Amino acid sequence: MTTKPHQEHGAEDLCPAAVKLYTQALTDGHVRADEAGEAPCLTDLGLLHPALDDPARLEPVAPAAALNQLLRGSRARVADEYRREEQLVEQFEPLLRTDGPQAAGTGAGTPLLRLHSGSQRINQALTEAMEETYEEVLCIQPHYSGLVGPRGEAARETAFRRDQRLLDRGGRIRTLFQHTAVHLPAILGYNERLTGDSQARCLDELTDRLIVMDRKAAFIPADDDGTLALEVRHPALVGYFATTFDRLWRLATPMYPEPVRRPTLNGVTPRQRAIAALLVEGHTDAVIADRLGMNVRTARDHIARLAVTLGSEGRAQLGYLIARSGILEPEEAGG
Secondary structure: OOOOOOOOOOHHHOOHHHHHHHHHHHHHOOEEHHHHHHOOHHHHOOOEEEOOOOOOEEEEOOHHHHHHHHHHHHHHHHHHHHHHHHHHHHHHHHHHOOOOHHHHOOOOOOOOEEEEEOHHHHHHHHHHHHHOOOOEEEEEEOOOHHHOOHHHHHHHHHHHHHHHHHHHOOOEEEEEEEHHHOOOHHHHHHHHHOOOEEEEEEEOOOOOOEEEEOOOEEEEEOOOOOOEEEEEOOHHHHHHHHHHHHHHHHHOEEEEOOOOOOOOEOOEOHHHHHHHHHHHOOOOHHHHHHHOOOOHHHHHHHHHHHHHHHOOOOHHHHHHHHHHHOOOHHHHOOO
């Protein structure tokens, strides 16, 4: 009987054979090397390693140590993606202001870059692009405030009709929100109304708003107040946006349809860990609030609670206690 080839996967999606063998190794303290043939991923991911006195015996790495190592790698990759995105925007910003037919695209057919002005025109362009979409929409919504309240009702209904038509065609929608928006009634109600394959996850920090359709077209903001949007159809740029989304998605915490509750660590909440990470980088309260999608008063309240939990008597001491406490390593554990 031929053994089924082992499929490559990441640590966030361990195969059943790996889970069973790793559990056995943790229970017994080791497994034989010949037993790991069905789960080579355990040695590839560094969860099992040969014993120093007997290479034929594999010993397990403690789950906490393995998790911390994997999380450090995830955080480094996310930071690298943010740096690459900033460099890309900086590189293309002067080009977007260049006049002439070549600046918009190829000069014939659909332009590779098209600027839309005003909410009505932006919504029309989104609707037109959505009607050409049949497989998947990727969406990043860092701030949902614009769609909350009476003024956002019409925009919310327009977006709902667009989304539902895609789902009715058999498409899929994946959306990333900030954690501060998880419990907003507008978001919960919106997701519950949709019928079809709609999924949502959340992160403490996100990039600016992004919509990618069938990995062929993307929409990003072109100014700070949302009155300009750039439609992008250049394959390299759209592919870059989609890859960035996929990597953030793997690090995010599921919130719909099956929510996952992020654990508290030593009395420190996940939100406070996110704030702690920005505090040790030296950011002000205003910057922290903006990056995490909350108001300054809420950010300061979390900082005060964090200080009480860690026993800090001042801002300078708080940074030292955060660094010494070890609470930052599990920061991305929800992904």
